[in-house]
Amino acid sequence: MNRSTLSLFGAVAALAAVTGFATVTAPSGGTGTTKSAGTAAARLPVERSGLLCPAPSSSDLAETAYTSFTPKGGAANAKPGTAELVPVTVAGKPAKKPVITLKEPGRPVTATANGGESPALVGTADGALAPGWAAQQTTKVSGEGAGRGLFGLSCSAPDTEFWFPGVSTAETRQDYVHLTNPDNSAAVADVELYGPQGVIKSDAGEGITVPPHATVPVLLSTLSATKVNDATVHVTTRAGRVGAAVQALEDKVGGDWLTASADPAPGVVLPAVPADATSVRLVVFAPGEADADLKVKLAGANGSLTPAGAETLHVKSRMTASLDLGNVTRGEAGALVLSPSEGTRRTPVVAALRVVRGLKDKQEVAYVPATAPVGARSSVADNRAQGSVLSLTAPGAAGEVRVTASAGSQGGAPVTRTFKVKAGATLSVAAPVPTGLKGSYALTAESVSGGPVHAARILTLMEDRVPMFTVQPMPDDKGTVVVPRARNDLSVLDVRARD
Known part of the structure; x- marks a missing residue:
């Protein structure tokens, strides 16, 4: 033979x-x-990476800033490369010009757009610009009502599966899951909803076709007549891959983007709960066949404590559970840490937080998903001279991270600082600012020593005494891959x- x-x-x-x-x-x-x-x-x-950004807003009052950034040192001896984000195309029409083009690592570039006609963006980076490429879209919508607020989103890579605990089909919410297809062939996606009683039956969420280089927003309340305050969305693809993000709009407290939870795990960390949070609600889903019994801890500045009256949470298999924590931080910034209760099974879960700041008619909401550790490196773009806060949590052993504030988009020199995070604690600090900053800048965190550290950036803009804010998680950027030597x-x- x-x-x-x-x-x-x-x-x-x-x-x-x-x-x-x-x-x-x-x-x-x-x-x-x-x-x-x-x-x-x-x-x-x-050597190549891709990102997708959904359409930022349908409001005529929307003001959107785009920022694109790649950290230095990602690929020695690589070709210079390019990184571009272009609008999704319409069938029969040629591709449009890039909205934003990055040409060198270490310094972000920016672009702006106004109004409610801005399209979704898709893009790729190659060469020296591919490792760690990050992009941010930040949209401010003034006025009142469900569309008001600061909507921040780190553009994400396409995939075949996403979990979004924390969505709602209640009358007071309008939640859209945006599905964006970066490829040359159509993608077919399923959108499943799970409430407190389990799966919410619907045929409308099955077999949703997303044309090539296009985006499809799906209003979750149209998938079923069942109204639930706390639900979980599961997005999977039968064919192709998509980018997915949820835009949540609320009647009285504005809105924000909800990004996908970290992969299901027995223990999860939800970072960056602001010190002045007036309402925190935890939403958890167990996607497996077993129930989950979880311990709930708040990792504060000096260590972990158990919230009174909210020590544990039981999550039934394939059902959504929630826990109202009120003003759990009580003036001290922190993070929620969920872990299996002693003597119970290590059942994987996904989770997210709904966080409200402000009082009465001056409230604003943001969403914080369970977030993977910083790992080797993570970056977040669109930081401002004021209003950027970095939250670092070490759920187990103490950890140390190195944080670099990049050069500014219009000028300024990078600044690097090292932060040590106590075991079981959260360090909340004003983000380092480049020397002589002009424009906006990026933050890059790198693990130095110790245990895993989970990070997120809180961006706040005051508008008519409303603390408009948004939270961007900072998981490992997956800028490297393991390749066997031979x-x-x-x-x-x-x-x-x-x-």
């Missing part, structure tokens, strides 16, 4: 070509005749006849 064997190097190179995330280069000095000898895997910068072995490509 004839057999041909592909070397490990060749297999990895083929995988890299398919994914577009990394290219494997043969080690220098190889003769091509030595047999393959794999060593420890290498972590290499990605040497060329051309001899294994020999085709030999064997009995």
Whole structure:
């Protein structure tokens, strides 16, 4: 029987070509005749990355700022590359010009748009601009009513599955899940709703077609006549991939974007609860076949404590549970940490917070999903000279992170500071500001030592005595991929006849 064997190097190179995330280069000095000898895997910068930003607002009063940024040091010896965000196309019409183009790492670029006609954006970065590429859209809507507020969103990569606990189909809410397709073929998505009693039956959420390079907003209250205050949305794709984000609008407290929760896990961290929060509501969903029994802790400045009357939360399988925590922070910024109760199963969950600041008719709302650790590196764009607060939480062992404030979009020199976070505590600090800042800037956090640290940025803009704010999580930017090391072995490509 004839057999041909592909070397490990060749297999990895083929995988890299398919994914577009990394290219494997043969080690220098190889003769091509030595047999393959794999060593420890290498972590290499990605060579291409993609982001999607949903349509920012339908309000004529909307003022949107876009910021694009890649941190320095991501890919040594890489080609310069480009990073562009372009509007989604309309069938039969040519692609439009980029809304924002980034040409060098280390300094953000910005663009603005006004009104309610701004489209969704899709884009790619390659070369030296691909590792850690981040983009932010920040929209301020003045006035009163459901559309008022500060809507901040870190543009995200496309995927095939998303969890959004914290949505609602109540009369006081208008929640839209925006589905954006970056690819050349149509995507088909399913949108499922789960309330306190389990799945909310609906046929309208099945088989939603998202055309190539297009976006489709789905009003969640149209999927079912059932009205629930706290629900969970599960987005999956049958074909293709999409970007997904929920825009939540409330009658009296404005609105904001809700991004996907971190992947289901037995323990989760929800960072960046402001010190002056007047109302905090926790929403949790257990996607597996087992119930979850969770301990609820507030990680404050000096360690963790248990909120009185809210020590535990029982979450039934495939049902949404909620817990009203009131003004749980009591003047001290913190983070919610959920972990399995002692003696119970380690059941994975997803979670989010609804956070309100202000009183009476001067309230504003934001949403905080469960967030993965900073990991190797994470960046968030569109920071201002005032109003940017960095929240760092070490749920277990103490941790140390290095934070760099980039050069400003219009001028200024980078500044780097190192922060130590106590075990089980939250450090809330004014974000470092570049020297001589002009314009806006980006923050990049890197793990230095100790245990995992979870981070988020709170951006606040005061408007008519309303503390408009938005919270952007800072999980690992996945700017590198693990690639096995191997040497060329051309001899294994020999085709030999064997009995």
